[in-house]
Amino acid sequence: MLAYALRRLLVAVPTLFIIVTIAFFMIRIAPGGPFDRERAIPPEIEKNILAAYDLDLPLWQQYLKYVGGVLQGDFGPSYKYRDFTVLDLIASGLPASLQLGGIAIVLAVLFGITAGTFAALSQNSRYDYLIMAGAMTGIAIPNFVMAPLLTLVFGVYLSLLPVAGWGDGALANKILPVIALALPQIAYIARLTRGSMIETLSQNYVRTARAKGLRERIVIVRHALRGALLPVVSYLGPATAQIITGSVVIETIFDFPGIGRHFVQGALNRDYTVVMGVMIFYATLIILFNLLVDLAYALLDPKVKYEQR
């Protein structure tokens, strides 16, 4: 298993390299640059600034310099926040983003699986229809619509929760962003679990478990749930990616001081290094999570083995 994990990590290197390359050239295709202002800067000063950040070099030289830096763990300075390096910015946003995304994914798994299992066990009852209708709504409403709606209802009309902001990490400030981020995932996982649970319940081995006179709880938890959860585990990889892209939107809407907001600000400011740094960070996170998911799969399904015999 360890050898497999190491191999997968090695394979991730070229993937990251491709991502770095595409990101590098794409952000530069966007019109404007980090130091363009509405008011023209005297050409001498502009020249000096560009030279200070190597932006006067031919593009391929800039690219080689950047990749060289990244290989040494240097993601460069932010062009906008002059006193910070890209790594400083990511580190400063990490606690908020990690809490937001972490709690959202835990909620998504817990509530998604529970709701899906419950719906499957009461298949075609009104509870089933209610849960599935809710799930369909959750999937259909994009987070940039859901977030303002939640703010409007719980923040403005009911005045129960803060409308936005970090509030020095107060729990109340996290509730709405976490819900807005987790809802579509809860909904999707619930649907996934329901479908897969219904299929598993009709498997012969579940019938065998019943024929053995086992209690319904054991039949469900020990015999059915594991098989039913395999598709959900597979989905956790893409779910992480969705949580990350979702957090970019949610952090911006709720003015949450996370990495996602730096990313958006960076993109608007043409802060090349920040955008690239966050992109690499996100890509690494997604690759790592997919690896974890595949390893977890081997724990659930004995037929999946990564050792070479």
Place this chain on the structure above:
Amino acid sequence: MASVLTVNALNTRFSTPEGAVSAVNDVTFSVDARESVGVVGESGSGKSQVFMSALGLLAKNGQAHGSVQYAGDEMLGMPETQLNRIRGVHIGMIFQDPMTSLNPYLRVVRQMTEVLVEHKGSTEQDARAKSLQALESVGIPDPAKRLDQYPYELSGGMRQRVMIAMALLCEPQLLIADEPTTALDVTVQAQILELLADLKRHHDMAIVLITHDLGVVAGLCDRVLVMYAGRIVEQGTVRDVFYDPRHPYTLGLLESMPRVDAAGDEALATIQGQPPNLQRLPRGCAFSERCPLAWERCDEAPPPLRELASGRYSACYRDAPR
């Protein structure tokens, strides 16, 4: 002799979007202690569903009416905990496809010990020792190793042996084997049948063998029930039914068995036509459309199962006075 299983006027329906399917129609029979009964019929004849109904294992859209009694206790509508006790301890069941009937995600030992832990209150350790014995007794090579393997690591024949060992853990009064050899290679089939014959000799239990293979019934059973379109059409000792079939369907089945001594160029006899659609059963005898002996009366009402002699039944108007 006391009967372990008594089925009375059992009707099983499945509701489907296209309408109700009558899988079991007015089935009545009983199984005595220590006897072995073959239930034969083609796919869709309801032979499995009779026992699925009895054990509460019907698919969600299925509904059974009538009466199924185990040792005098009514099983239909019995509370779940009581039913679990009967199907776990007193009635063992093995299924057609050993490839999918064992849980692929759990080790063999876990699937076996849980039965003893649940019903006998055994400790995990005792249950393991008992399971090992059970695997030994069904002739699995290297049972200690098999115990800790997953089903996918076992061959089809071994999996069926595990199923049998598992069904026998609590020493049931009745073993129901639903096409236990259908999914297996021919040589393995013979071994499993040998094992079942052995169990019959050495265990104090009744066996119900559900199969479409008349040869299997002849080798293993005392009595046979022939089912067609959800009804029992003939019933009797294996000897009587095989040598003196009274229902045209049974006769057709026997005639369509391939014979070793038949001339090579002789075509295999068949029963013309198809079994009826269970959603639209005819008003009369379900077999009449394919029956060479059918007459007007056959289309009026289904012929009742009449006792011709002690324990000898047939559902055909041919024997009825005209």
